[in-house]
Amino acid sequence: MSLISILLFATAILTILTGFMTVMGASRVDRRHSVWFLISAIASATWAISIASFLALPPESEAAAPIIIMFIYISALLVSPSMLGYTSWKYRAGKIATVVSLVAGCILGGILLLNQDWLYTGYTIAYTGNSVQLVDGWFYWVYMSYFVVVMSMFCCMTYYRARHASAKRIKTGMYVLLGGMVPVAIFSAVFDLILPLWVRYDLIWVGPLSVSITVIAFFYTALKYRIISIATRWLHVMAYVVIVSAGAAIYMVIFYIIFTALFKIPNPSTSILVLNFIMIVIVLLLLPVIQEIGASIRSLIQVGQVDIAYVIKKLNHIATKNVDLRDLAGFLADHLHFAYIGFIINGRVYGSKSLAISPAELSGITHLRAALRGEIWQEPNKTVQKTFGDLGLYAVAELRNAKGKAFGQIIVGKPLGKTSFDRRDLLQLEMIINLVATVIDSEKHLRA
Numbered sequence: 001m002s003l004i005s006i007l008l009f010a011t012a013i014l015t016i017l018t019g020f021m022t023v024m025g026a027s028r029v030d031r032r033h034s035v036w037f038l039i040s041a042i043a044s045a046t047w048a049i050s051i052a053s054f055l056a057l058p059p060e061s062e063a064a065a066p067i068i069i070m071f072i073y074i075s076a077l078l079v080s081p082s083m084l085g086y087t088s089w090k091y092r093a094g095k096i097a098t099v100v101s102l103v104a105g106c107i108l109g110g111i112l113l114l115n116q117d118w119l120y121t122g123y124t125i126a127y128t129g130n131s132v133q134l135v136d137g138w139f140y141w142v143y144m145s146y147f148v149v150v151m152s153m154f155c156c157m158t159y160y161r162a163r164h165a166s167a168k169r170i171k172t173g174m175y176v177l178l179g180g181m182v183p184v185a186i187f188s189a190v191f192d193l194i195l196p197l198w199v200r201y202d203l204i205w206v207g208p209l210s211v212s213i214t215v216i217a218f219f220y221t222a223l224k225y226r227i228i229s230i231a232t233r234w235l236h237v238m239a240y241v242v243i244v245s246a247g248a249a250i251y252m253v254i255f256y257i258i259f260t261a262l263f264k265i266p267n268p269s270t271s272i273l274v275l276n277f278i279m280i281v282i283v284l285l286l287l288p289v290i291q292e293i294g295a296s297i298r299s300l301i302q303v304g305q306v307d308i309a310y311v312i313k314k315l316n317h318i319a320t321k322n323v324d325l326r327d328l329a330g331f332l333a334d335h336l337h338f339a340y341i342g343f344i345i346n347g348r349v350y351g352s353k354s355l356a357i358s359p360a361e362l363s364g365i366t367h368l369r370a371a372l373r374g375e376i377w378q379e380p381n382k383t384v385q386k387t388f389g390d391l392g393l394y395a396v397a398e399l400r401n402a403k404g405k406a407f408g409q410i411i412v413g414k415p416l417g418k419t420s421f422d423r424r425d426l427l428q429l430e431m432i433i434n435l436v437a438t439v440i441d442s443e444k445h446l447r448a
Helices: 001-027 031-055 059-088 092-114 140-162 168-198 206-224 233-263 270-301 308-318 325-336 359-366 382-391 423-447
Strands: 120-124 131-134 341-345 348-351 393-400 406-413
Touching: 001 031, 001 206, 001 233, 031 059, 031 206, 031 393, 059 092, 059 140, 059 168, 059 382, 092 140, 092 308, 092 423, 131 168, 168 206, 308 325, 308 423, 325 341, 325 348, 325 423, 341 359, 359 382, 359 406, 382 393, 382 423, 406 423
Parallel strands: none
Antiparallel strands: 120 131, 341 348, 341 406, 393 406
């Protein structure tokens, strides 16, 4: 089986999964017309699988060719009207256009079942390539005209819905779908209707593959802009699998084009295909880990600034687990870029590193005057200032719970990459310290 046939089978399965998840993730109001998207996804998948089966059909299975050819041309008739129904069913004109398109498609499919001779005169099944000898007659021109008319109605209705959508997410989704389907319609017309009639038949895979990629791209857009909502865990997993697999499929298409262009070989060997597919799947599966490592490294090396988004993300993650205060202090010291950060809770110090502080010095810090109302930073007295100077500490702040009551303190060392500790550093830390206080206070109560 060639790479193209494998890709068509793979994207067909992904397209069906996308259709089901779109229906499952749609709101109760949108679920009814989202069924049209599922029908379109099933029709697209059937079209792709039929073409993949025909292109991969060996000569000894020639008897199955007429059935597969029927599936190719009848399933294609359902793709456009069902997509039209998805975008325009909420309008009266859209309902009429969808029903008329479906009836016309059923009539064409019925004619094709009654007399296949109007579509083709024969077919060739050979190891050098499979093809169908299409008839340049009235039926084929009506067949082509059907797609032109239905796709034109789809474009007009989708544009109308995008223009008149009140929600920005719907507007964006419709524009993305329209922007994807316009080139797909052109590709399908050229490679699945025009070229097979007069030039060559072996490129009919371009149409269904481009449709599948567009459907998956729209699914990603629907997720991104909350057109659909994936609530359950298994749907999250399926959505991730679809997106990752679609990325692998796109990579394999690019690889196929480059390989055939450079080496002039119709199909790469099985070992090359398997190796490339395994490598891209590994890379895509590791992508979240790579992004996490990259974000951590950037946060560590950017000493002159704090990656607030990364720090907050990690703190929110830490809040779901048992908090080790020393590990938390070490994380904050590394990513907020301070020589030392420590927590004083119940007369004990939990720091990013060992701190040679005596009980008397610790008592002096814990008994500092409370911060002013609306503030978290405390003003060290002369004794504490001397202690800070000896220990390399620069500031101290209160840790407050959700009710505003202080339950501990955070002490901060010298900022890295700077010679002094200014007011801007204190302000930058306040949001982080409040979040840290919430994390620690929650853990404190859990232990209690």
